[in-house]
Amino acid sequence: MFVQITGTGSYLPERVVTNDELAATLDTSDEWIYSHTGIRSRHIGADDESTSSMAVKAARAALASAGVAPEDLGLIIVATSTPDYQLFPSTACLVQHALGAVNAACFDMQAACTGFIYALETARGFLHHTPRPTLVVGAEMMSRIVDWSDRNTCILFGDAAGAAVLEVSQDETGGIWHSILKADGAGSQLIFREGGARGLPGGMPLIQHTLQMKGRAVFNFAVKVFDDVLCRLLERSGYTFDDLACVVPHQANARIVEAVARRMGVPLEKFYLNMETTGNSSAASIPVALDAAVAAKKIKEGDLIAMVGFGAGLTYGGILMNWHGRTEKSAPAVHPSRDLSAETNANTE
Numbered sequence: 163m164f165v166q167i168t169g170t171g172s173y174l175p176e177r178v179v180t181n182d183e184l185a186a187t188l189d190t191s192d193e194w195i196y197s198h199t200g201i202r203s204r205h206i207g208a209d210d211e212s213t214s215s216m217a218v219k220a221a222r223a224a225l226a227s228a229g230v231a232p233e234d235l236g237l238i239i240v241a242t243s244t245p246d247y248q249l250f251p252s253t254a255c256l257v258q259h260a261l262g263a264v265n266a267a268c269f270d271m272q273a274a275c276t277g278f279i280y281a282l283e284t285a286r287g288f289l290h291h292t293p294r295p296t297l298v299v300g301a302e303m304m305s306r307i308v309d310w311s312d313r314n315t316c317i318l319f320g321d322a323a324g325a326a327v328l329e330v331s332q333d334e335t336g337g338i339w340h341s342i343l344k345a346d347g348a349g350s351q352l353i354f355r356e357g358g359a360r361g362l363p364g365g366m367p368l369i370q371h372t373l374q375m376k377g378r379a380v381f382n383f384a385v386k387v388f389d390d391v392l393c394r395l396l397e398r399s400g401y402t403f404d405d406l407a408c409v410v411p412h413q414a415n416a417r418i419v420e421a422v423a424r425r426m427g428v429p430l431e432k433f434y435l436n437m438e439t440t441g442n443s444s445a446a447s448i449p450v451a452l453d454a455a456v457a458a459k460k461i462k463e464g465d466l467i468a469m470v471g472f473g474a475g476l477t478y479g480g481i482l483m484n485w486h487g488r489t490e491k492s493a494p495a496v497h498p499s500r501d502l503s504a505e506t507n508a509n510t511e
């Protein structure tokens with residue numbers, strides 16, 4: 163049994179903020195930002211928008227493209243580091259209510275920019291036991307947690323939501339083949355946001371803090387793990403980079419992806435990049451790019467594709483899947499006749 167993505171959707175707030183606009187209040191320039199990141203502009207949510215309101219828009223589009231009714235959903239996972247509330251109710255519960263998905267269990271996934279990958283794999287596990295359509299959303303209001311006076315960080319981020327509907331595949335070979343989920347907590351201080359319960363005296367309210375990051379160290383980490391995850395996913399499937407139709411990376415920085423392509427000696431053209439106009443929207447970045455790649459016909463029926471994410475935690479991981487029926491060259495590690503629990507373990511790391 164395989165799990166397939168049967169619909170995608172995304173939402174970007176109307177307001178676009180260019181590098182030139184940032185340069186009006188920060189000691190930076192369009193030239194510096196673009197040459198160091200590949201980002202020219204980002205979308206920023208309006209005052210009356212929230213992570214859940216964006217998530218609902220992306221979710222509606224994904225449900226429509228999958229042809230799934232909200233009440234048929236068995237589970238909603240919202241991957242986010244910027245939930246509407248700190249920390250409950252979950253943003254997934256707010257999305258469930260707005261959609262009328264009354265039969266869905268709900269929770270949020272916090273794995274920072276790798277959140278969508280973590281949530282997809284969690285949904286895949288759920289579907290093996292409860293084969294009901296599942297909604298996975300990545301949604302972020304990064305503009306609410308960045309320090310707009312810090313040129314080292316604020317220039318990178320944007321707001322967005324992307325969603326995917328997952329269902330048990332009707333095609334014996336189509337769907338998610340392999341996944342890798344990893345974390346290295348030793349790097350927890352490379353990107354963090356204080357304001358949680360840690361170190362607060364009893365009875366004190368949780369307070370807001372902005373995102374802090376050691377950019378250069380994160381850059382080096384990202385290049386290393388991206389290369390590693392992609393190579394290992396391909397090794398397991400028996401395919402090579404040439405067989406991939408498209409890689410959808412976390413849209414953190416085009417220079418990270420360029421460095422990976424150089425290290426691997428592969429063409430940059432196969433990596434779908436849209437950070438030029440979105441910036442880094444954390445857990446939303448992969449599903450937004452996936453939806454755009456499908457719309458642009460960079461991903462078509464039968465295509466072998468990979469998604470790779472990395473972020474705070476440090477977390478990282480990837481998914482290799484075919485967009486519809488295609489057989490694996492090597493002896494498949496997963497076979498529909500095998501025990502399902504063994505199947506999940508065999509393909510997840």
Ligand SMILES: CC(C)(COP(=O)(O)OP(=O)(O)OC[C@H]1O[C@@H](n2cnc3c(N)ncnc32)[C@H](O)[C@@H]1OP(=O)(O)O)[C@@H](O)C(=O)NCCC(=O)NCCS
Pocket residue numbers: 189190191194195198199275313314315317318375377378379380381414415442472473474
């Ligand atoms: C943040 C990032 C763009 C910085 O680029 P960099 O080439 O590593 O630059 P450095 O941090 O080494 O800083 C070099 C100089 O540029 C300056 N600089 C940083 N941001 C700047 C900006 N927006 N405009 C102009 N100058 C800037 C620094 O202050 C530093 O100046 P100094 O030498 O006088 O101290 C880059 O490290 C990066 O993208 N890292 C990954 C971040 C990321 O993706 N995080 C999310 C992961 S999920």
